[in-house]
Amino acid sequence: MSTICELTSIIEKDIAETHLTESKRDAVAKELNEKLTAGSIILAQTNPISGDVAGNATKAAKWIKWANMLNVEAIIFPELYLIGYPIGDFIDRFPIIVEENEEWLNALAKITKKVKVIIGYAKRNEEKYGKKFYNAIAVMQNGEITNIIKKSLLPTYAEFNDYRHFEPAQIDSGSRIIDINKKKAGIIICEDGWNDKDFFEKNLYKDDPVETVVKEQQPDYLINCSSSITRAKKEQLKHNMLSFAAQKYRTPIVYVNQVGSNDNISFEGASRVYDSQGKLIAMAKSYEEQFFIANPFNTEQNKIYPLVNGLEKTLTSQKAFTLDHEPDLERTYLTIIQSIRDYFRKTGFKRAVLGLSGGLDSTVCATLLTDALGAENVLGISMPSKITSEESKSDAQRLAHNLGINFCEISIKDMYETTRNKFDNIFSEVEKKWDCRYKESFTNDNIQARSRALILWGIANEFGSTLPIATSDKSELYMGYATINGDMSGGFAPIADVTKTKLFALAKWLNKNRTKKNAIPEEIIAKRPGAELAINPKTQKPLLAEEALMPYEFLDEIIWRVENLQQSITQMMEAKFLYETKENITPEQKMEWLEKFFKRMSTALYKWSIMPPSPIVDARSINKSEYTQPIISSKINYKKTTQEYKIKKIIQS
């Protein structure tokens, strides 16, 4: 006797790979049907590919066919499932894709039977005015499309750009109600469910579609089809909000979320059901596709999969900066793993090659790649220069050995010297023409970083389906402490949204939580980071990153304050940093670091604009899918000057 979960996982495997015989399918269906209570529904927690309409529809067809064999009332897919989410501007440039998604929708309708199919797609707008498309949900049954519901509230912030492509539906643009098993279900599309005036202090929109549908159409329960991004902060908010709405309206809520990553953007699944008292009564897995069966009115068969750590983090715990990253590490890990895996799979890449410096960034990247792609698909290359220490070389080698990845060591000394000799000639030539040669420059540092990238890209050119990896981390990207065409160059950047202090914590977490314990040599975690590109003239040792920048604990708190509190320099001067509770620093020192941060950030904007794809992990980021700032905005005054000063200046000018 198998459980419902065991049986649905057979179904998931059948769809993905196994392909059971007809008789075996019937047997699974029969066994499952014996266990299902009346009124069960399927939450189709799926991972679509943006633009791959045929692929998404073919997968949906398989899920629907399984649904047709079961004693369930409905199968519910996420928002915009057929065309994929996010869609990007291709929806306007290639209208054929929208035609395709409507034709596939009609084709899918033909295979529907008595089980209702509720599925997201892009619908053409036939009105005389407005954007060309609607973000819509189709309801299909017995070979026909029976209802169409359109989204009203269009999120256009962070990763979302709904209003670029969709016309908002009028709040009262028709019924949102469908009949499922003699009960009235109100269909809500993602953001339409996020504007409760009693729950939020400030609302983004004037109207509340949930309030409207409940008041005017009296549903017995609500179904929310979503493509909701993963965030530490967001889960607690989402839970509270959905639970609040269920209680307020005394109606169960079924929430179906997309899973998977598309480019920089990740969805965590965790689809769920609340009862009419706001109690969570069913929850699907996080970060996995799932054929999840639940019953909103009968809890006995329901299962609640635990949320991963990090999704359960409370909002309040994030109101101050902390070095205790532990609670968010499992979510961070799973988001990055899913993102690497989906990016490679969806673009057709298989293998990754990266430089192993023996430092923290490349170490964590190699470990994450190993878990996402398999050790045999990862190649780590140690590329020592004159400055590289013996410890770095042996640390890199040990790491590769522990991870079981492919490894080789290649000195870049000759490449460096050839280039350096050439530069000596060129620079003396150029100096004759331009009187602006720096007394001190990063030229030598960068030759090393760029020679290494040249090797990685060469391997990617020579071997099939291989991508080089950019190892830059978030703290250093904020400071522009990354080399163009060097360590920040690659086909993918796994840790570009992970700060340095969090990376240290993640490295320890990996050592503790991976099947193979302690793969990362303790020495790598213990040593202070440095790019090993230059010698510090004071110490005569390789320059440490914190010497070139500032203490990472302080730097990461500035980043946190910028992203989460939107603080100015003045506000930060007034605030007490965690670092200040441990170390005595003068106001002058603090101001120096703050000014350095904002100055370096201004000149780093260009670097952000050319970063490879990378998973967004934090609440806010500098990922260009989530945050854009004109490069020429480098003259922003991040301090606040006084009114008097301004008027005086204007009058005197």
Add this chain to the structure above:
Amino acid sequence: MSTICELTSIIEKDIAETHLTESKRDAVAKELNEKLTAGSIILAQTNPISGDVAGNATKAAKWIKWANMLNVEAIIFPELYLIGYPIGDFIDRFPIIVEENEEWLNALAKITKKVKVIIGYAKRNEEKYGKKFYNAIAVMQNGEITNIIKKSLLPTYAEFNDYRHFEPAQIDSGSRIIDINKKKAGIIICEDGWNDKDFFEKNLYKDDPVETVVKEQQPDYLINCSSSITRAKKEQLKHNMLSFAAQKYRTPIVYVNQVGSNDNISFEGASRVYDSQGKLIAMAKSYEEQFFIANPFNTEQNKIYPLVNGLEKTLTSQKAFTLDHEPDLERTYLTIIQSIRDYFRKTGFKRAVLGLSGGLDSTVCATLLTDALGAENVLGISMPSKITSEESKSDAQRLAHNLGINFCEISIKDMYETTRNKFDNIFSEVEKKWDCRYKESFTNDNIQARSRALILWGIANEFGSTLPIATSDKSELYMGYATINGDMSGGFAPIADVTKTKLFALAKWLNKNRTKKNAIPEEIIAKRPGAELAINPKTQKPLLAEEALMPYEFLDEIIWRVENLQQSITQMMEAKFLYETKENITPEQKMEWLEKFFKRMSTALYKWSIMPPSPIVDARSINKSEYTQPIISSKINYKKTTQEYKIKKIIQS
């Protein structure tokens, strides 16, 4: 006796650099006032820097002070002038900038006298719901802010992302009327003026703020404060629309536009006035800041500066693909020049260094840079490899000589050989681990391109305020025919939105229209493009680009059809290409090229995402400020498969 234009150009110089004495200022003002008719207004055609509130406000103060000395009724600045446009997401992350822009607004109000000041800024939203800010216009007089008008229609397409940051004002959210010289002026903000139901066949918005203000508040004339992007197609549309509205409502229209470039986005100025019969009665210069005085009710003193070629191009002339690029070349040239100049000035760079291959792309880039930055600030480097022909070397040298730019020649042979030798060792190592080495690869080609970029970035690291230039063109970027960390790498990419056939035309145009004629050697224009990175085994000569891709004439027409007609492969198969009217090609050949295009484009999406800033020139582009497409959307089916096929496939699956 000077003309009004001569006097206002003295004012422009005084503000920018000369700094006249008080008595000289008075004399200029006096002479100007004698010429001005009653009811004159100033169209402040200004070039703000996004985020540089203090800089923009200080400039405004100077303009306002001059206005105060003149017998004019009002001075009108463009939309969002104080904070700069486009703003980007920094408006949300750094609310201090909005505070600053409001404080500077108050400071500016204090210096106003009887001349009304009409100026764009970002206003905080104090309502209980909605986005944090409004896109607003303040009207100030006699030391006070007298009116605030907010924008209702928020363009969120192409370069525009207004709805990301602004709350749309209700259409009836208060008066848009102000009194100027006893006449009622209705204030319109950019897109609010672009929704006439009688003019457009299909409207983007339901409401028309112009109709509302005219019907409900009976203005004597309309003032439109804009930040309207430059496009060949758009000018004719804009002219027709403004003229149509002036006639329809029997009211003059004053249109004040921003000028200058911010990152990828360019504004052309050409501010203007129409009379109540829809006749153009005044027009400012294109691509220049201007203190432009006009009178909407008295034409005698008004001046109409001619539009540059390309802005006057009619819509109808663009309904078919053409190789006659001539009509658009002056606009193309000025857009790129302004864009280079503003990017360098606004970010603080002065000098440019680029590789001169003797080919068309680098040649046109060098010429444009020379005109934008001055010959002394441009360094062209010839970097021959084994494959480089003697002709290419001498062409590059001749070009540099003709342009008068700095020049040197440096062989990359030793860099190539050192890297190549290293690769031989590495690849045989890697081959032991990974059984996926290509039989043929682009590895050698790319070593050359990347070694050259290494040199350019080295020079940028070693010399102050120097940017390396990426020379990729639009046709080749569509095909992904550009090397990552090679020719597509740089701090700025001048011709990334110029197709190859247009580049040929531009090169000829430059030879004819620059002060120094024929700077570009005829040989460079005459030869067929090739990257000189590899040898064609068939011809034993360097591989030509058209051999690797397809004829540029055909390629550029595909691009044109994708961007302007949004056609699918099937539609293109049915259409007759210009190339087909000259050459016999089989349907198989045509399909092969079309499929090649879409296949290569799918894998080029990543390259587009990491392109440096570059001016948007064409009606549509692949510039990431204007167009985004998820990289994982490479599985899009650009053909249209039949309904029958799909259903069959679904049923059989």
